[in-house]
Amino acid sequence: MMTRFFVKNMRAAVLLIAVVTWGLMIPGLAPAQSYQSGVAAFDRGDFASAFTILGNLARRGDAKALNWFHLGAARGAPRIQYELARMYLTGGGLPRDEARAARWFGLAAQQGYRPAQVRLARMYLKGRGVPRDVRRAVAWLRPAADKGSSPAMFLLFQIHMAGRGYPQNTALALDWLRRAARAGDPRAQHQLGVFYAKGLVLKLDYVRAHAWFNLAATGGHPRAARDRAWVAQFLTRKQIGRAQALAKTLGPRR
Numbered sequence: 001m002m003t004r005f006f007v008k009n010m011r012a013a014v015l016l017i018a019v020v021t022w023g024l025m026i027p028g029l030a031p032a033q034s035y036q037s038g039v040a041a042f043d044r045g046d047f048a049s050a051f052t053i054l055g056n057l058a059r060r061g062d063a064k065a066l067n068w069f070h071l072g073a074a075r076g077a078p079r080i081q082y083e084l085a086r087m088y089l090t091g092g093g094l095p096r097d098e099a100r101a102a103r104w105f106g107l108a109a110q111q112g113y114r115p116a117q118v119r120l121a122r123m124y125l126k127g128r129g130v131p132r133d134v135r136r137a138v139a140w141l142r143p144a145a146d147k148g149s150s151p152a153m154f155l156l157f158q159i160h161m162a163g164r165g166y167p168q169n170t171a172l173a174l175d176w177l178r179r180a181a182r183a184g185d186p187r188a189q190h191q192l193g194v195f196y197a198k199g200l201v202l203k204l205d206y207v208r209a210h211a212w213f214n215l216a217a218t219g220g221h222p223r224a225a226r227d228r229a230w231v232a233q234f235l236t237r238k239q240i241g242r243a244q245a246l247a248k249t250l251g252p253r254r
Contacts, residue, residue, distance in 0.1 A: 035064045051083060059092035066093055073104060078113035081105075085119070089129075098129030109140055117144040118151050125155075134165035145176070153180035154188050170201065181212065184252040186219030193224070197231050206234045210243035215251050 038053035057065035069087070072080035085104035088097045102123050108116035117140045123129050124137035138159060144152035153176045159166050160173035180188035193212035195202040210231045216224035232240060 035062065035068075038065070039068065047079065051079070055083060058087060058094075061093050073107075076107075076111070078108040078111040078116065081108040082113055082116045082119070085116070089119075098123070100129075102129035112143070112147075114144040114147055114149045114152070117141065118149060118155070121152070121155060125159075132165075134159060138166060145179070148183060150180045150183035150185035150188065153177075153183060154185050157188065157191075174201065181215075182250065182252065184219065186216045186221040186224065189213075189216035189219060190221045190224050190227070193227060193231075197227065206231050207239055207243045207246065210235060210240065211247040211250055214244065214247045 035054070035057060038050050038057065041047075041053060042050035054065045054068060058069055069080055069084045073084045081104045085101045085108065086092070087094045088104065089101035090096070102120065105116045105120040105123065109120045120130075121137040121140040121144075124131075124133045124140070126132065130136075138156065141152040141156050141159075145156055157173045157177040157180060160169045160176065162168070177188050177191060181192050189212045192202075193209045193216060194200070196205045196209035196212065198204070210228055213224045213228035213231060217228055235243065
């Protein structure tokens with residue numbers, strides 16, 4: 001009898017431990033992922049944690065989290081307006097509605113929130129939720145770029161270089177490309193490398209190509225390391241050393 005009682009209670013204890021342990025990993029039960037913990041993080045200024053927690057809940061359709069985003073956006077908080085716009089754009093937790101996404105991006109953009117300015121510009125470029133309008137896109141990209149947004153700089157390069165729906169201006173395009181590259185944008189760094197490696201738009205220069213590919217590879221560009229290796233076959237060891245030294249002077253200043 002004692003043995004059976006002991007075994008029975010041991011099984012109950014193991015089951016209880018399992019429920020408690022695994023319960024912490026179940027969405028909705030984890031204290032770190034609760035609505036209250038997200039609001040508390042926001043109140044203490046830990047915005048990264050707050051938007052991660054509340055955003056995850058909202059995208060799963062949590063009514064409290066969605067209401068928090070709508071209230072915050074209505075009260076004029078640009079970061080919350082931006083996150084709410086993303087939900088409407090992607091259909092995460094809310095019915096997909098590109099027009100509403102553009103509206104909330106626009107309200108955040110008007111307050112100078114750079115990510116919203118870039119997102120809204122992309123919507124104007126593609127005609128998503130708003131009529132396609134390249135000039136309006138440029139009008140939103142300029143203030144974001146002037147305040148240091150490398151994605152805005154790179155888009156301005158593309159617009160001025162392509163000349164579709166906007167006057168083509170190679171010199172201005174290259175200026176924005178260089179600014180984006182120096183700001184640390186891997187796409188811009190790789191594009192400069194391509195121009196130098198192929199002698200397109202810019203004079204052929206394998207040393208500079210290697211330097212920009214090197215920076216782009218460090219930044220995680222998927223093709224930069226391969227292109228750097230291709231350029232290296234045309235360089236001596238001394239030239240590669242020069243390229244590596246040059247790369248240290250081209251990146252963002254810390």
